[in-house]
Amino acid sequence: MYKIAVLAGDGIGPEIVTQGVKVLKAAGEIFDIKFDFQEALIGGCAYDKYSKPLPDETIKIAHDSNAVLLGAVGDWKYDTLPPEVRPERALLGIRKELNLFANLRPVVIFDELISSSALKPEIIKGTDIVIVRELTGDVYFGTPKGIEVRVDENGNGVRYGYNNMIYSEKEIERIAHVAFKTASSRNKKLCSVDKANVLDVSRLWREIMTDISKQYPDVTLTHMYVDNAAMQLISNPLQFDTVVTGNIFGDILSDEASMISGSLGLLPSASLSYDGAVALYEPIHGSAPDLKGLNVANPIATILSAAMMMKYTFNNNEAYDLIFNAVKSVLREGYRTKDIYKDGDKPVSTVQMGELIVNKMKG
Ligand code: IPM
Numbered sequence: 001m002y003k004i005a006v007l008a009g010d011g012i013g014p015e016i017v018t019q020g021v022k023v024l025k026a027a028g029e030i031f032d033i034k035f036d037f038q039e040a041l042i043g044g045c046a047y048d049k050y051s052k053p054l055p056d057e058t059i060k061i062a063h064d065s066n067a068v069l070l071g072a073v074g075d076w077k078y079d080t081l082p083p084e085v086r087p088e089r090a091l092l093g094i095r096k097e098l099n100l101f102a103n104l105r106p107v108v109i110f111d112e113l114i115s116s117s118a119l120k121p122e123i124i125k126g127t128d129i130v131i132v133r134e135l136t137g138d139v140y141f142g143t144p145k146g147i148e149v150r151v152d153e154n155g156n157g158v159r160y161g162y163n164n165m166i167y168s169e170k171e172i173e174r175i176a177h178v179a180f181k182t183a184s185s186r187n188k189k190l191c192s193v194d195k196a197n198v199l200d201v202s203r204l205w206r207e208i209m210t211d212i213s214k215q216y217p218d219v220t221l222t223h224m225y226v227d228n229a230a231m232q233l234i235s236n237p238l239q240f241d242t243v244v245t246g247n248i249f250g251d252i253l254s255d256e257a258s259m260i261s262g263s264l265g266l267l268p269s270a271s272l273s274y275d276g277a278v279a280l281y282e283p284i285h286g287s288a289p290d291l292k293g294l295n296v297a298n299p300i301a302t303i304l305s306a307a308m309m310m311k312y313t314f315n316n317n318e319a320y321d322l323i324f325n326a327v328k329s330v331l332r333e334g335y336r337t338k339d340i341y342k343d344g345d346k347p348v349s350t351v352q353m354g355e356l357i358v359n360k361m362k363g
């Protein structure tokens, strides 16, 4: 019996997570695995009830589970809250709390959706990248940080805002190992993205990546500056296999990379800690409050996140393939949620998309 914490969150979170849970239940039946699902609040809905976006109860449930399936957090109505209780803070909080330092964001293009991308088919066809994003360091968590008044030479108060881009060598080493292992299990090409021409923190990053590479002689390591990487990612995505980078660069590059696949609604992610510890699975997209309750959101990113859970937490590659291929088949048959719909496709709702995928899994 495995425990899965279900943190649906805000906006479209509950709708897409329901479909993810449906897929996990189907996988459980097919592979004879018993899952115990436990729901908990996170984000704005948690704030409404407990006056904090990440209640202790939720942390406890997450800690006590084998894996967490998360939807999304945030809504406009919380935009004016003080930063420490904003829904996004809960995401950062749970990542830190569970020590989820390694965030894997695969970017694959389904042949069926090549025309949904804004990029030319000949440039993107065959794209298969994993972005390994460090998730618990960098400017996201570095101190000192804040907004404060400093007095200038004329005696006037001027406000300064600042954050600290900081990585310890230990933090760089552990993400490097995850990245090299990931690359080693794939095409054995690792591109480390930094800004070492300007930033000291990146110089250390590059030095350590190079050091660790000696332990993985089968993997070819290259380095690329982040501005160049942003450009290369859409001009020639096929050159990339595994990409490793820090928290903020990874945040930006993964949103950019999602446009190769055609929609933010397609990309899953796994946030991992050390082997055997609880891991968290979530779509890379946000809570899309404008789509809330309309049954139009694309559940595929969440469903593929559930597939990643089967692979990384439950070591069940067969279940991963089953879910992935079910998604492919449904797309091949022309079913599309609104975000990827084009003339001539078969329009389906969130719930219908989930059902179609589950039916395919059951064969
Ligand atoms: C992501 C999101 C989050 C991040 C936000 C919502 C805090 O953009 O998971 O990519 O910046 O990490």
Ligand code: MG
Pocket: 251, 252, 255, 284
């Ligand atoms: Mg992001």
